[in-house]
Amino acid sequence: MDPFVFSTTSQIVFRPGASAEIGSLVKKRLGDRILFVTDPGLRKLGLCNAALASLAEAGIVATLYDSVEADPSVETVHAATEAAKTADATGVIGFGGGSSLDVAKVVALLCGSGEDIDRAWGVGNAKGPRLPLVLVPTTAGTGSEVTPVSIITVGGDEKRGVSSPVILPDLAVLDPDLTLGLPAHITAATGIDAMVHAIEAYASRNSNNNPLSKMLAKQALQLLGQNIERAVVDGKDREARGAMLLGSMLAGQAFANSPVAAVHALAYPIGGTFHIPHGLSNALVLPHVLRFNAPDAAATYAEIAADAFPDLASEQSSRGRCAAFIERLAGLAAKLGLQSRLRDVGIGEEHLAGMARDAMKQTRLLVNNPRDVNEADALSIYKAAW
Incomplete structure (x- = not known):
């Protein structure tokens, strides 16, 4: 048998309604100041409300960054990173489709290590450390919650990837109820x-x-x-x-x-x-x-x-x-x-x-x-x- 390495997310919680209990799930992992990364569509639908209420109930101050677009740009990554630094975030939650999860991964990396994103592109170039990270998918497609890859758009149309086990999250929360409203x-x-x-x-x-x-x-x-x-x-x-x-x-x-x-x-x-x-x-x-x-x-x-x-x-x-x-x-x-x-x-x-x-x-x-x-x-x- 050929040698291989297998890496994945440290812990996975699969349970209907789990996102509404996220405060108790992440408190010990993320600390009491987190950046909550999502997109404007989910905010408008109110899909984040139960999770945000759970965080508040657990005494966690959540700074909301809800401007992630489809095929997120490197400018979005930098804006979210600045929001995390301004909030002195102790952890990051990505909540949404692959775009929000990918942005959250890189934000956790840049805030935790101070790395230059231009040095992190490619396979194995991101060294870390990163901030504690939890990912909550709302679509059944990308699998980003268990992958060491983040895809970001640079220069308007070029897709670049950061690929490193460093950006695998500490916890993935899979709540099927979040996907019930998908068109x-x-x-x-x-x-x-x-x-x-x-x-x-x-x-x-x-x-x-x-x-x-x-x-x-x-x-x-x-x-x-x-x-x-x-x-x-x-x-x-x-x-x-x-x-x-x-x-x-x-x-x-x-x-x-x-x-x-x-x-x-x-x-x-x-x-x-x-x-x-x-x-x-x-x-x-x-x-x-x-x-x-x-x-x-x-x-x-x-x-x-x-x-x-x-x-x-x-x-x-x-x-x-x-x-x-x-x-x-x-x-x-x-x-x-x-x-x-x-x-x-x-x-x-x-x-x-x-x-x-x-x-x-x-x-x-x-x-x-x-x-x-x-x-x-x-x-x-x-x-x-x-």
Whole structure:
């Protein structure tokens, strides 16, 4: 067996209603002055109210930073960091989707270590220490609450990552009740995002791909594949919502240790340049990247096909099961009401060459792909997706 390292969040609490008890959960971890990082939409919906009331009841002074946007910018990170410093924060809570959690991670790092963010970009460059950190996801997609990665937008359209075990949180609080109000299209896009995490983690060419990540990826696909339609059709289905949140977290643990690859690399220019939500960006290129990879990865994809779609177990040959798996994924986005072509989200054919060039910048992801991808390959994949 090849050597590997597996890192994850120190403690995970999974319980309906847990976010309304967060004061008692974090008091000993975070101290009595915290920065609460979230987005304006969640504030407007009142989704943070119970958590903020719980913090106040526990005697914790919470400074609210609620200006996180989708695809958060480095300017947002700096503004939130200044808010934390002004409040003399002893800890940080990230509450929301992947954007809020990613900002909270970097704020905890910059406040705890005084590091320059420009020195922290990349893999293993953030040294720490960081402030104590708790993350509370409100979507079932990114798995950010258990990953050592934060993705931030720089210069308007370039996505950069901080990747280091230092930014894994001390506690992740998974409360399925927080996801009950998610609109169907967000449920669908974030759910497919989580499935992509599991698929790419399982098939990753990274030297740290390991038995634990593979096991978690398979379990994640079982939960996600068998519950995503239920969660989209009936957003109040607590059982389906809980399964999606748990599946997202398991997929996060998998790809945190066996990193993702070309689907994400090709999705980043779609999100960074055209501001398409990350989950939808992944869904738009997913089947086309898998078809490209199939000559080298058919057997691997066949191993997980029936985890996501149990009826595919009847397909005997690896290549047949792989092909059926890809076609099922290709139809899933449309079945769930999402756009399925790049042209459907306003991307013109004239943009594809520039996107292919930009995708080549994602070298930390492309090296993990089961099949080598060059710029011409990326352009062909984009054309197929257009």
